[in-house]
Amino acid sequence: MGRGRVQLKRIENKISRQVTFSKRRSGLLKKAQEISILCDAEVGLIVFSTKGKLFEFSTDSSMERIIEKYEEYAYSEKRANNDCERKENWCHEYPKLTARIELLQRNIRNYAGEDLDPLSLRELQNLEQQIDNALKRIRTRTNQLMNGSISQLQKKEKSLHEQNNLLAKQLLKENEKQQAEESNKEEEEGLAKDASNFGLPKSPSELHRIPSLTIRYYFSLSL
Template identity: 55%
Template sequence: MGRGRVEMRRIENKINRQVTFSKRRNGLLKKAYELSVLCDAEVALIIFSSRGKLYEFGSSGITKTIERYERSTYNPEENNVERSWYHEVSKLRAKYESLQRTQRQLLGEDLGPLSLKELQNLEKQLEGALTQTRERKNHILMEQMEELREKERQLGDMNKQLKMKVSLEMTAFEAEQKALMIALPCPWNTNGPTGNHIFPVQISHQPNAIECQPEPILQMGYHNYNPGEGPSSTPRSLAIESSIIQGWAI
């Protein structure tokens, strides 16, 4: 009976898998050797087991065969571009890692590998950075104070202008009120030359103060006078009594 066909899939049993690997590895190495001898071919074979163990065969040496492979697949333009990009990426990666390391050291991390001299240099850098930060802060504060002073001066000028404007408007308003009060008629003065009710005005020393001199009042009817009380004590009552006309005389 012939051997049955083996299904091409991963062998789950660990022992069977290792046995199969050893048998087929030896057979593959044997076939590579036979091919190189019978056909005068340059053969290189590299095998890594699942555990990472290396098995190799080279009819002319593995390194020599690999170099020959690279020369046969070498494209100058593509290779130069790839090498250029590779070097650029390598430089950027190294710079990025250096910046990260420096940043951590400035934050007080990863200080263990640093020597005494490196720590002193780091301390000087931190002191210099702190000095520059304070100078910049003071400069910004001075600029803000100057801006506030300028705004204060502008507001002061605006306040003065508003005070002057209000003062002029108040002066004009007082003059207008004074002229209006001078021309205002007095209802009890009918002795004007034209018959208009114009009262004499006497301006006192106080602003906007006017005094209207009333005429004697004519009273109709009998005036109740009590001899025991004596004459009235007010000037107005005296003026009234002096201008009384008896009721029976009308």
């Protein structure tokens, strides 16, 4: 009668668990060494006990070299898998994209009034409705742009009108000032001409330079 299969589960007894770990660890390290020798294989074995103690075996001079080799292999394998996934995705997406491009190109030709023969009456009506909607949107956008341009022109016209009014006021002030100066000049020239005819000062400023004459009257009263 053969032995039954032993069920693997955690050993509850702490001492028994430590003894079993020591035996199995030694056997595992021995098996790793045997397979490396018999099969000329590169082996790296790392074991941590429940207390965190490290046990290791490596056929190379250092465990780091085997770990680096493992990381390089894992990265290459992962990259190859990703490339395969991308290729598979592209194989699935390519027909969809091709069909989408063909549909868009056919719609463009239909919007231009080309290749209409294969279309049914229902399809032609839908196409006409789409074109009408597109024309409405185009008209709306055109009106918006035109209204915006008109508004800008009106603002510019108002600004130019205000600038013209300001310039007109400034020009009027300059003309009034010039006329006043010319009037004063003519008045002074007239006074100078009259003064020269009567021997009087030619200008009001010369009046201050004429010597003044004081006349006094003396009265005598006799009784």
